[in-house]
Amino acid sequence: MIEGILIGLTTALTFQNIFMVMIGCFFGTIIGMLPGLGPMTAIALMIPITYGFDPATGLILMAGVYYGAVFGGSTSSILLNAPGVPGTVATSFDGYPMAQQGKAGKALAIAAWSSFAGGTLSAIYLLFMAPSLSKVSLSFRSPDYFALMILGLTAIAAFSSKGQFLKAMMMVVLGLMLASVGQDSLSDITRFTFNNMNLTDGISFVLVVMATFAMSEALTIILKRNDPTAAAKQVSLTELGSIRINKEERGKMYKTIPRSSVIGFLIGVLPGAGATIASFLAYGMERNLVKDEEKEKFGKGSVNGLSAPETANNAACSGSFVPMLTLGIPGSGTTAVMLGALLGFGIQPGPRLYMTNPEIFWSVIMSMYIGMVVLLILNLPLIPYIARILAVPKNYLIPLILFFSITGIYVMSFNNFDIYLMIGIAVVATFLRLYDFPMPPLILAFVLGGLMEENLRRSLLLSNGSWEFLWDRTLTVCILVTTILIVLWHIYKTITKMRS
Amino acid sequence: MNINTTKVISLLFFIFSAFYLYTAYQIQVFAFDENAPFNARTFPIYLGYVGLFFSGLKLILPDPDTIKVEHKTLEYKKTALLIVIAIIYGATILKVGYFLTTSLFLFVSYYFLGERRWILMFLLSFPFVAAFMYLLHGILEIYLRDPFLQSIGVMG
Numbered sequence: 001m002i003e004g005i006l007i008g009l010t011t012a013l014t015f016q017n018i019f020m021v022m023i024g025c026f027f028g029t030i031i032g033m034l035p036g037l038g039p040m041t042a043i044a045l046m047i048p049i050t051y052g053f054d055p056a057t058g059l060i061l062m063a064g065v066y067y068g069a070v071f072g073g074s075t076s077s078i079l080l081n082a083p084g085v086p087g088t089v090a091t092s093f094d095g096y097p098m099a100q101q102g103k104a105g106k107a108l109a110i111a112a113w114s115s116f117a118g119g120t121l122s123a124i125y126l127l128f129m130a131p132s133l134s135k136v137s138l139s140f141r142s143p144d145y146f147a148l149m150i151l152g153l154t155a156i157a158a159f160s161s162k163g164q165f166l167k168a169m170m171m172v173v174l175g176l177m178l179a180s181v182g183q184d185s186l187s188d189i190t191r192f193t194f195n196n197m198n199l200t201d202g203i204s205f206v207l208v209v210m211a212t213f214a215m216s217e218a219l220t221i222i223l224k225r226n227d228p229t230a231a232a233k234q235v236s237l238t239e240l241g242s243i244r245i246n247k248e249e250r251g252k253m254y255k256t257i258p259r260s261s262v263i264g265f266l267i268g269v270l271p272g273a274g275a276t277i278a279s280f281l282a283y284g285m286e287r288n289l290v291k292d293e294e295k296e297k298f299g300k301g302s303v304n305g306l307s308a309p310e311t312a313n314n315a316a317c318s319g320s321f322v323p324m325l326t327l328g329i330p331g332s333g334t335t336a337v338m339l340g341a342l343l344g345f346g347i348q349p350g351p352r353l354y355m356t357n358p359e360i361f362w363s364v365i366m367s368m369y370i371g372m373v374v375l376l377i378l379n380l381p382l383i384p385y386i387a388r389i390l391a392v393p394k395n396y397l398i399p400l401i402l403f404f405s406i407t408g409i410y411v412m413s414f415n416n417f418d419i420y421l422m423i424g425i426a427v428v429a430t431f432l433r434l435y436d437f438p439m440p441p442l443i444l445a446f447v448l449g450g451l452m453e454e455n456l457r458r459s460l461l462l463s464n465g466s467w468e469f470l471w472d473r474t475l476t477v478c479i480l481v482t483t484i485l486i487v488l489w490h491i492y493k494t495i496t497k498m499r500s
Numbered sequence: 501m502n503i504n505t506t507k508v509i510s511l512l513f514f515i516f517s518a519f520y521l522y523t524a525y526q527i528q529v530f531a532f533d534e535n536a537p538f539n540a541r542t543f544p545i546y547l548g549y550v551g552l553f554f555s556g557l558k559l560i561l562p563d564p565d566t567i568k569v570e571h572k573t574l575e576y577k578k579t580a581l582l583i584v585i586a587i588i589y590g591a592t593i594l595k596v597g598y599f600l601t602t603s604l605f606l607f608v609s610y611y612f613l614g615e616r617r618w619i620l621m622f623l624l625s626f627p628f629v630a631a632f633m634y635l636l637h638g639i640l641e642i643y644l645r646d647p648f649l650q651s652i653g654v655m656g
Contacts, residue, residue, distance in 0.1 A: 173517070180547065191544060400606070414594065457542075
């Protein structure tokens with residue numbers, strides 16, 4: 001492991017990679033800060049640029065964008081009460097009241113320090129957990145992988161759907177259907193191409209991500225331009241107040257940060273869970289653990305109430321790298337985008353990644369430390385200036401997002417058909433988003449579609465067409481039971497909701 | 501059963517799944533693969549049935565959280581206009597070239613979205629695209645096809 005860490009450090013500490021972390025954190029913060037644009041959009045926009053680098057540098061850039069976007073999301077939560085990303089919704093519960101009390105600078109500083117501490121602690125957990133999990137995952141067989149993918153897809157549908165489980169499952173199926181277009185990986189038989197040569201190689205992952213996130217995000221913003229609830233959100237950027245945190249506030253943070261980082265990391269590791277659930281759970285747990293006097297302050301500008309979700313959401317970001325790097329199965333929509341980009345580089349993450357490509361595996365983990373430091377150094381002094389980005393007029397923002405999306409596809413294929421297809425998918429996605437059909441399950445399913453079919457193929461061929469492989473191995477059964485429990489829990493919740 | 505737009509979308513998805521399933525059954529496989537435990541049409545067939553199952557459930561089950569969209573507040577006209585501009589951009593980018601079409605796309609989009617600060621509009625289109633092209637083509641060595649710049653001798 002020491003050798004791996006040194007390889008990672010050597011790779012991560014090159015001038016180019018440090019520069020990439022800085023660029024990633026900076027642009028991630030800016031994009032994440034803009035309400036509606038989350039880490040997935042930020043990373044999607046970066047994909048075409050990463051293809052100009054080697055895989056390690058590309059992944060380091062994307063990871064930097066990821067942390068930056070999550071931190072940027074908290075800035076708009078605190079200043080506008082308009083979370084840039086779902087993972088920072090809980091931040092606004094106490095961050096926004098603090099800003100209203102004229103302590104916006106302090107709230108942003110608490111968020112920055114908590115994010116830094118949460119991210120750093122979870123990077124340490126990741127350092128020790130990832131290699132062990134890699135060894136365990138070597139014992140996984142095709143049926144286990146197939147079951148794990150079903151679990152991942154069910155979990156993301158259950159957790160990201162805001163109670164709309166069936167809608168999320170429909171998006172999962174749509175994602176798998178889109179992934180099935182093109183040549184069959186084994187027999188080379190074309191499927192669903194309707195004799196169109198442009199579809200023979202299937203639909204590009206970057207195209208689907210750009211269409212469902214970047215482009216449809218831009219179209220949604222313009223579509224909802226006159227929405228009175230969005231227009232009402234104004235920000236006063238002149239009065240941010242001091243960014244200094246006093247001794248008493250630091251004392252409160254010392255207690256909150258370690259426990260919130262643990263819960264954040266563990267939730268992040270679970271497939272489908274991620275930063276949103278982690279931040280809500282950490283907020284709820286903190287409220288139960290503090291003294292009654294502090295409990296009263298929750299929702300009115302509590303330091304603990306702000307520090308807990310901020311620590312947890314950054315810890316969850318690092319945690320979500322565990323299943324992606326060790327199992328090759330992304331734990332969240334954002335890591336699904338990263339996985340897709342890695343596949344584009346010709347690298348298959350999984351248990352063998354840290355043996356076959358140790359420089360990628362370890363440099364990403366090492367860059368997380370560097371990323372956290374950069375985020376702090378960059379963001380703390382720049383808070384008053386970065387906050388002004390929130391005033392960027394939509395008239396410029398939207399065409400620029402469309403431009404980056406179309407450029408991304410253009411440089412990949414030099415094909416008009418792909419641009420039309422992207423616009424078509426973006427229009428459908430925009431319409432679906434209006435009615436709360438979530439997009440992360442679609443992306444995760446699209447990324448996993450090929451692997452899922454491959455593992456099902458192997459399992460069925462080995463068992464001679466029998467579905468017995470689902471209960472032949474204890475590990476497969478455990479994973480499937482967990483999936484069933486998630487579904488049952490969701491059915492129970494829906495029935496309770498309908499009765500009430 | 502309450503008919504709302506979510507139900508209509510579910511119905512459309514149900515029809516789409518049925519069409520997908522029909523097409524999946526039409527996939528031609530090799531003769532020796534016809535009765536294999538798994539062939540090119542197996543996974544799509546399962547997907548088709550799963551799609552029918554979930555959209556069917558969504559159709560028949562009551563909807564506890566009906567989504568109401570205020571269509572009056574939505575900017576359909578500008579969104580449609582932007583989509584048309586994007587399609588024209590997509591149609592001309594290969595023939596005309598990256599620099600000119602992208603710059604014009606940005607400039608025209610700013611204009612249609614209500615921007616009238618001409619100098620800023622210009623700076624964020626032509627020089628901005630030139631700088632971005634330099635980053636991609638010049639520094640990152642990502643090839644950008646541009647017949648227009650080639651015809652005037654700016655690009656090799």
